[in-house]
Amino acid sequence: MRESAEAIVIGAGIVGASTAYWLTQFGLSDVLVLERAVPASGATGKSGALVRLHYPNPHETRLALESLRFFQEWEVRVGTPSPFVCTGFLQVVAPEDEQKLRANVAMQRALGAPVELVTAQEVAELEPWRDVAGLTVAAYEPESGYADPVAATLGLLHRVRQAGAKIRTGERVLAIEVEREQVIGVRTERGHIATGAVVLAVGPWANQLLAPLGLNYGLVPRRVQVAIFRWPSDLAPRHCCGIDTSVGMWYRPEGETSTLVGLEAGVVPADPDQYAETADAAFVPAARAAIARRYPELAHGIARGGWAGVVMQSPDGRPLIGPVPGYTGLFAMLGDSGTSFKTAPAVGRALAEWIVHGTPAQDLSPFRLTRFAEGQPWVDATDYARPHRTVSR
């Protein structure tokens, strides 16, 4: 007899794990997660995993806020130790973007997000080791922080297994099978599995499964790098997480003694099956110089290594989430654009709601997959000017 499942999730990154979690929370137990390698072996395992709220639009802010609450309630909801570390988060922009920052903070606060505008003096009180020269205002999120992305994924999958669902690793899906535009199953390296509902959560590998269906959303896999620096003194490095668009940089504490830094520069197209997994030699001094502009002590930061991961960039830098037009029973989260760890709890919930309830509780139409074909790519009036588009934060 041909194997079957009520729903199949392809990919065990944070999005696939979250979707499977919510499917089981909504009462489905005949759920199968298929993973090409091991859980969190894609972008998730390489993620900086900042969990913060600052977006220049209400749609992503809502997803981020719902997800922050999920991370804060992790132990009750998931039942494994919390992967979330609350450090606070600071968003700094170039002086010409100050009015946009103020507008974004007002929008976020109207949605109930714990965000406040702080002066340079207040930032200096928060982080006495910081150089605040030239800073006028910043956005401060006292409840934000970062998470261990592998522990988060494994925790969700643990709960999924407990609910009776199956997770199979080392099994690549080769094709999504359709009949008269209705999903009927998947073909894997080991055989065929029948199902009426498939969730595509394969991060930077998406084009491999979309192309045979005649689908092209202009998605480009891109390599993103990070480097870690040990503080050279006993100075407490438990600083806030942050994004500084004026420098083109994001960062967070790493362990008790170090800081992890990512840059917008040098993000190039890459093949997720074959890319250099370590940071480039030139990246390390560039990252050190960038972080030293804010934390001067780190001009002498001791390089502890770095790595690269591959994210999937969408043409407008915003994810595509929802049903795949033209294929009944096919749902996707595409083009994470380097920003979709933090929103995965809410995104997974919405995908599960589509399958189980027919529609998500939150209006996700701005994320619709048809927006490029409609000639309506996403544009935010209060997005910040940058030398390079941010893909990783």
Ligand SMILES: Cc1cc2nc3c(=O)[nH]c(=O)nc-3n(C[C@H](O)[C@H](O)[C@H](O)COP(=O)(O)OP(=O)(O)OC[C@H]3O[C@@H](n4cnc5c(N)ncnc54)[C@H](O)[C@@H]3O)c2cc1C
């Ligand atoms: C260096 C770096 C820093 C980042 N920093 C942040 C940050 O600070 N905050 C933030 O929110 N986001 C950040 N991101 C982005 C975030 O990590 C991603 O948006 C998120 O992890 C995407 O999760 P995913 O589950 O969609 O994809 P992935 O984690 O890539 O998972 C896809 C999974 O699908 C599997 N798969 C692929 N093809 C198949 C197939 N055919 N069959 C079966 N399985 C398959 C893969 O093996 C993989 O495990 C960062 C990313 C990187 C690389």
